[in-house]
Amino acid sequence: MMPLLSYVNEYDTPECNTLAETAKRSIRTPDSLGLDRCIQCGACTASCPAARFTDYSPRQIVKRVLENDWSLLEDESIWSCFYCYSCNLRCPRNNSPVTIVQVLRQMAVNEGIGLEKLAYFVDVGEYLAENGASRIPGPGVRNMEKDLGERWIGFKRDLDTIRAELGLKPRDVRDTGSEVRAILEGTGFFEREKWIKSRESGDTELTLNPSAVIMPALKSRL
Amino acid sequence: MKPIETVPDRKLLLFKSCMVSQEYPGIESATGYAFEKLGADYYVNEEQSCCTGIGHYTDLFEGLTTAAIAARNFAIARRCGYPNITCLCSTCYAVNKEACELLNTNAEVREKVNSIFREQGMDDLVYEKGDMDPRSSFYHAVEVLLSKVDLIREKKQLDFSGVKAAAHHACHYYKVKYQDVVGNPENPQLIDDIAEACGADMVRWYEDRTLTCGMGFSQLHLNRNTSLQVTKAKLDSLKNVGVELMLHMCPNCHIQYDRYQPVIEKEFGVEYDTVHMNIGQFVALALGADPYKVCGFQTHSVPLEEFLERIGAI
Numbered sequence: 001m002m003p004l005l006s007y008v009n010e011y012d013t014p015e016c017n018t019l020a021e022t023a024k025r026s027i028r029t030p031d032s033l034g035l036d037r038c039i040q041c042g043a044c045t046a047s048c049p050a051a052r053f054t055d056y057s058p059r060q061i062v063k064r065v066l067e068n069d070w071s072l073l074e075d076e077s078i079w080s081c082f083y084c085y086s087c088n089l090r091c092p093r094n095n096s097p098v099t100i101v102q103v104l105r106q107m108a109v110n111e112g113i114g115l116e117k118l119a120y121f122v123d124v125g126e127y128l129a130e131n132g133a134s135r136i137p138g139p140g141v142r143n144m145e146k147d148l149g150e151r152w153i154g155f156k157r158d159l160d161t162i163r164a165e166l167g168l169k170p171r172d173v174r175d176t177g178s179e180v181r182a183i184l185e186g187t188g189f190f191e192r193e194k195w196i197k198s199r200e201s202g203d204t205e206l207t208l209n210p211s212a213v214i215m216p217a218l219k220s221r222l
Numbered sequence: 223m224k225p226i227e228t229v230p231d232r233k234l235l236l237f238k239s240c241m242v243s244q245e246y247p248g249i250e251s252a253t254g255y256a257f258e259k260l261g262a263d264y265y266v267n268e269e270q271s272c273c274t275g276i277g278h279y280t281d282l283f284e285g286l287t288t289a290a291i292a293a294r295n296f297a298i299a300r301r302c303g304y305p306n307i308t309c310l311c312s313t314c315y316a317v318n319k320e321a322c323e324l325l326n327t328n329a330e331v332r333e334k335v336n337s338i339f340r341e342q343g344m345d346d347l348v349y350e351k352g353d354m355d356p357r358s359s360f361y362h363a364v365e366v367l368l369s370k371v372d373l374i375r376e377k378k379q380l381d382f383s384g385v386k387a388a389a390h391h392a393c394h395y396y397k398v399k400y401q402d403v404v405g406n407p408e409n410p411q412l413i414d415d416i417a418e419a420c421g422a423d424m425v426r427w428y429e430d431r432t433l434t435c436g437m438g439f440s441q442l443h444l445n446r447n448t449s450l451q452v453t454k455a456k457l458d459s460l461k462n463v464g465v466e467l468m469l470h471m472c473p474n475c476h477i478q479y480d481r482y483q484p485v486i487e488k489e490f491g492v493e494y495d496t497v498h499m500n501i502g503q504f505v506a507l508a509l510g511a512d513p514y515k516v517c518g519f520q521t522h523s524v525p526l527e528e529f530l531e532r533i534g535a536i
Binding site: 006009011012013014019026027028030031047049050052053054066071080081082083084085086088105106109114118120121122124125126128132133134135136137139143144147151154157159162163165166167170172174175176178180182183184185186187188189192196 | 238268280281291327329339398433439485
């Protein structure tokens with residue numbers, strides 16, 4: 001039997017008894033996070049582009065976090081946020097639903113939920129390690145080629161020449177030596193990459209976090 | 223609020239952006255051209271890496287990776303003597319500012335990042351508390367241009383009189399660290415003030431002015447239909463008030479409006495007459511830059527030829 005993978009992201013999702021505590025202690029949210037100050041006024045939902053076109057409601061998300069409703073991690077709607085920070089700007093209590101949702105997504109990822117979404121972007125990591133720059137991920141390029149057609153494909157083909165005409169280095173490759181790769185190794189990104197890719201391999205057993213602390217904890221809370 | 227008088231014009235590290243470099247490289251060359259004409263002292267350092275923004279906001283990278291990459295870029299900015307990080311992309315701006323605040327206030331993260339640097343033999347990257355200041359070490363290129371608005375008015379060679387234009391101020395510039403915005407974050411006017419100095423007729427309020435572009439990082443790719451509906455909402459409102467030029471300050475928004483405008487026209491059965499430009503390209507053009515050899519308009523999806531001819535740029 002293949003060894004089971006586990007993955008823990010202690011800075012984004014510090015282990016706590018409640019969703020609210022994890023959200024407050026996460027490095028994704030500001031220290032001044034006004035989660036407990038939420039008055040459910042709905043200014044967040046009123047300014048939210050996702051709420052306008054989908055069932056997503058940042059006000060409801062915050063309410064459910066305060067109620068410690070762990071089923072949120074399995075709720076597809078947490079993946080609808082645009083990360084536009086309109087709620088962050090407009091909240092009169094300095095709460096930040098947009099950063100709380102970032103924590104919820106990371107908690108879901110720890111449980112193997114939503115890995116197929118991250119898999120879409122996963123090649124950005126290796127590309128960054130190799131080139132010091134990011135790029136539109138491979139599946140994104142294929143979709144953009146379909147959408148944007150020959151004009152865009154042709155421009156991308158000529159990019160090196162155009163950049164040279166503009167007085168820029170033909171290719172956007174940075175002189176980072178091996179430093180960026182070393183940083184990604186040091187932060188454990190490549191372990192995370194394996195965790196994300198485990199879903200792609202089709203071996204669903206691998207996607208269950210066996211660390212005996214988190215997954216059963218989640219299950220018992222649902 | 224960030225007073226415009228505090229925006230520096232010396233020791234600016236013009237922070238390379240991946241989406242500028244790979245989609246609209248003319249934004250980098252045009253901004254450099256404008257900075258030179260306006261006497262702003264800047265440097266582009268090829269050692270600087272991506273800020274991690276694309277990965278960070280698609281949930282791919284965790285916060286520790288983003289903080290460590292940022293700390294490396296901060297060391298590079300200080301080492302080359304250009305510590306005023308000046309971004310072309312609003313997401314680079316927000317990511318760097320947030321990472322700086324985290325590194326200054328969270329000793330555990332700072333120590334972890336530094337221990338990674340030491341273990342990997344990169345001691346010269348170690349970040350000490352206060353090496354950078356989240357409020358005074360980070361700028362957006364549009365702020366530098368606005369600080370030179372009188373000079374732009376004086377030196378302009380091309381006049382945009384009679385051009386009805388509108389601004390799209392990028393969310394990650396004014397909604398993330400909203401206390402550090404030049405002007406009122408509920409109604410930013412930086413682009414409007416610059417373009418008006420070049421003669422453009424600015425529509426300062428239109429429906430959905432503060433609506434996001436719709437790219438939403440993963441949203442364009444994973445929830446494409448919703449993403450394009452958001453983009454369409456703003457294009458519709460610009461059409462309703464007869465705006466022919468939309469001015470941007472972020473390559474992500476620029477991709478969403480310029481690249482996807484023809485897609486929205488086709489899929490939703492609508493037509494738009496709006497063309498798109500970054501504010502750096504606009505100022506460079508006003509100061510006499512070549513539309514193709516400096517501004518790089520040949521990389522745009524919505525053709526600008528008719529517009530450029532009408533204003534006498536070609």
